[in-house]
Amino acid sequence: MRPTVIADKQDRWLPAAMLVPLLVGIAVLVIAPLAWGLRISLTDSKMIGLGFRDGLTFKNYGSVLTDPDTWNAVWVTIVFSGGTVVGSVLLGIAAALVLDREFFGRGLVRVMVILPWAVPHVVAALVWQWMYNPDFGIVNYGLLLLPWVESTPKWLSDPQYALLAIILVNVWKTYPFAVLLLLAGLQTISDDLYEASAIDGAGPMRRFFDITVPGLRRVLAIVVLLLLIWSFGNFVFIFLMTQGGPAGATNALVVHIYFEAFRFFRAGSAFAMGSLLLAMSIILTSIYIMVSRGQEHD
Amino acid sequence: MATARLENVSKRYPDHLAVDRVSLDIEESEFLVLVGPSGCGKSTTLRMIAGLENATEGDIWIDDRRVNNASPRDRDVAMVFQNYALYPHMNVYRNLSYSLRLRRAPKAEIEKLVQQVAESLDLTRLLHRKPGQLSGGQRQRVALGRAIIREPKLFLMDEPLSNLDAKLRVQTRSEITRLQRELGVTTIYVTHDQSEAMTMGSRIVVMKDGRIQQIDTPRALYRDPANAFVAQFIGTPPMNLLACRLDDAGDEAALSGDGVGIKCPADAIDLLRSAADSLLVGFRPEDIAISGDGPDAGFGGSVVSIEELGHESLATVAAGESQFIARLAPSVADRVRLGDRIGFSVDPAKLRFFDKRTGEAISIA
Amino acid sequence: MTDAAARKGFGRTAPLSISAAAWRLAAAATAVLLCSVGVFPFYWMFVTSIRPSTEIFDFPPRILPSADSVFAPYFSLFAETDLAHWIWNSTAVSIATAFFASLFGAMAAYVLSRFRFPGRESSQVALLLTQMFPAILLALPMFVFLSRLGLLNSLFGLSLAYLAFLIPVAAALLKAFFDAIPVELEEASLIDGASRVGTLFRITLPLSLPGVASTFLFCFIISWDEFLFARMFIRQPDNWTVSLGLASFSGEFVTPWDQVMAAATIITLPAALIFLMLQRYLVRGLTAGGVKG
């Protein structure tokens, strides 16, 4: 696209003026809060909202980094995000492959597959909480119908199952996004490749691994990174369904930080953990920018 | 109706000098054509006149006002774009009346002018269509209409015909020329097609690599190209240029080279001496006559291809390193076979000479 | 099935070999399974909402709607809870947020799309970055800011917080739309006598109207759906949004599941409709600035 240069006399001041809301917005609503948060993480501030006494201290970082709860939260976050990504990508590929073929009623199937994505997070949390109900829930009822199942878990209140249960909900909610991106990716793979490979006598499995997977590599990378980043920040499901429990089994960093600040009123260490999360997000985001920008310049 | 003047105008992009010290005087009611190969800076020049691009150096004047820093809307020019740039969300009526509405012209006057323009361009029945529902030729006419409805000081047209098919292009050419004559608006027209330039322009500016090569009337450009580039750019087929040397022997000097062996015109000898051993002799394919192998045959070679055009034939003749094209009447062409060795003569007055090293014409006045 | 699709998929056109038939069967089974997984929770939500409260805790549960279904919860909700008020709050916040995000986003997007200036590239990366931070990182310090400004518990403050991440998203989205509008149209308008602002309003905006509308709706549903900021900044039930109101049900000792599910259904409808309308565009929205859509 050809750039516009200064043509009209308004062009001398208008562009700058039009950028002002964005720049002010980012400065005041994003950069300032982040900087402020970093500053607070270096104080002994107790009550969030009450400011802090001056003086720098790395105490918060020391205590946060030595606190097993922090590492538990990091571990939960990683399992939660990793589980979400694996589940979403596998389901996403399966669904995308199915939807890539033409068949009667494809439009409808597509809508039904994407539906979970359209539901508000709070609604999803509540509906699944109801379905997971250990005594009256439809999930356990369904399990009992299976011949080999004897007893059913108390999903959300059992430390062994709680994280899995929430991962399942998150997969259910996010995999449609993977489907749409992967579907778009599949459509960019040229039919000629499949044709050539079919002529060479390759079977469907071979074709999948020799052509489809390499063709989707870029899109897959993007899907994985975005899902990771979003899962890192996911708050609603855990907060509403388990409150980080039972016994910390689902206490992901975001939730941990929230409780640290609002239940235990340790603002300093909450912000210190926030900085940890920030570091992890920056790493992931940088990778994401590299991958997705690289694609643009191909 | 206005005049315009460019004085040493340059446009420098970070990595590229697109227009290099261009100076131009455009007279009132003139139809000036900018022509040159792709990328030579024609559009950039035009866009600087329109105000869409800022000149890096130099001055641009419209009438007696320096407009370098004026907004396009304050220059009172109208422009027709290559892809027409019709506003897709407005119908033809609103496209035509856009500039009038911006100037808050009275409704009745807008109505009158639109009808008038629509009539002169045969758009009356299309006024309520959107651009998407028009053919290429119709869009083109709307674009023209949008320019003429305002009676601007200058018309600027950037390859307005290049999206039309060949037949429509010729038709629209004369349409544009007619309109320009009727309205008498000073016009600057950009094209990369030299035949379009020749048929339309009252004067032609030939550009190359951001520089003006020559400014002249079509006829002068054709007859007396200022350099080898213009000689080869103007005319289809272009002027033949053959390398030769001046064999200086006092008054009896001769020019010789592959396929060339002529007596040097007496009045030219002194001028040609300056570049004696690297000359180009040029002549138009139609200025050539078959002369057998007679003594006055100055040019010769064997026929390597014949292109039959019906009303005439173009014979390509090769001799050593050189090649030239001869335009032959059908009766003459019938007697020519591939591989024949043929000699030609050219009226000495029609010969043109160029310095091979600089490409500049050596004019023999 | 077209030839190309057949070659691309698992099957082959002819003859239908056994393995091809098996693949087709597997594909069909996958489709059916995914559809049920996608649709069932919605179904269950609705069925629960119209089940007589005496039957809600029946076990084994009845899959089909009860013979004497009741729509009473849909009415009692409005009578007994503040649902109407929450819906009103959410609508106000979402519309205000979407409006200003689209407006400010469009202004920035136009400049990024049309003008070259130092720092243009890096500002686009910055746009992307701001979208990627976990919301809690902004939420904590913002809480402090808003409380200082006396904007806690205020819908205005909440909207302001949403703008922090929605203006950059809107800008990235709209830039793609502006990029698709030929510059010549604007140049023609400038020559025809319009100013830059005039051109923006007469040419660029009308042509990018679908993009602006989609961006507006996108911001609308993001605000409608948001929970974390709302939960942190709004504590007075008076100012609850639908997310907060709905979530408040689940804390109670005996959850009135029929009412909860009725409320959930009501809240889902507008969001889901907009979502499905925008689905292709959403992918672009969520990857805006990074992937070319």
Ligand SMILES: Nc1ncnc2c1ncn2[C@@H]1O[C@H](COP(=O)(O)OP(=O)(O)OP(=O)(O)O)[C@@H](O)[C@H]1O
């Ligand atoms: N924004 C720009 N940045 C850098 N170089 C540019 C820019 N715009 C044009 N140029 C260069 O300036 C030169 C002149 O361009 P211009 O468009 O004037 O050519 P033109 O004579 O109109 O060619 P054509 O017949 O193909 O339209 C070209 O070499 C082009 O690559």
Ligand SMILES: [Mg+2]
């Ligand atoms: Mg051009």
